Amino acid sequence: MPFYELIKNRRSIRQYIDRKIEEEKINRLTAAALMSPSSKNSKPWEFIIVENRDTLVKLSESRNQGSQMLARAPLAIVVLADTAKSDVWPEDASIAALMIQLQAQDLGLGSCWVQIYQRWKDETQSSEDFIRKVLEIPEKYAVLCVISIGYSNEERLPHEPEKLANDKIHREIF
């Protein structure tokens, strides 16, 4: 699909049909992540592929809202970063997460970003600590987000180029 069509059609998809994601498609998603640019080529990221239903349900409980779609997704990719490897790890990891989402779109899959970093499960536990325990992630890794992925079961209209907020675009000076 031409790139402009791909980004116009990409919308956050939170409802999925009950269909497993083919292994070749998972491999393409992880390859896209691993080909991401990173500051000083530090590649601070790590990714955890989750397909186990019980684990996905647990991940869906990492926030009191905004993460529920994970309980019904066939696949999630958890995006982590070794914070010692890059002083701009959130940027590095965010780019990799978006690469996964764009690759998903090109493979005919829907996806949605679930924010974990700086979010809370409840008053006592951060979403990050909760996921670290569920997935046995060592302390040195930050958990940026979880990308929920599946074949779409909802209609979302594409972005409309004629309705874009062009007033946010400045030329030469602000």
Ligand SMILES: Cc1cc2nc3c(=O)[nH]c(=O)nc-3n(C[C@H](O)[C@H](O)[C@H](O)COP(=O)(O)O)c2cc1C
């Ligand atoms: C950094 C970031 C965090 C997000 N966190 C969540 C989230 O926790 N849960 C969720 O359902 N969507 C989340 N989203 C998806 C946004 O809600 C969505 O991208 C936005 O509403 C625009 O819609 P679109 O993706 O369909 O264009 C997040 C997106 C980004 C970029």
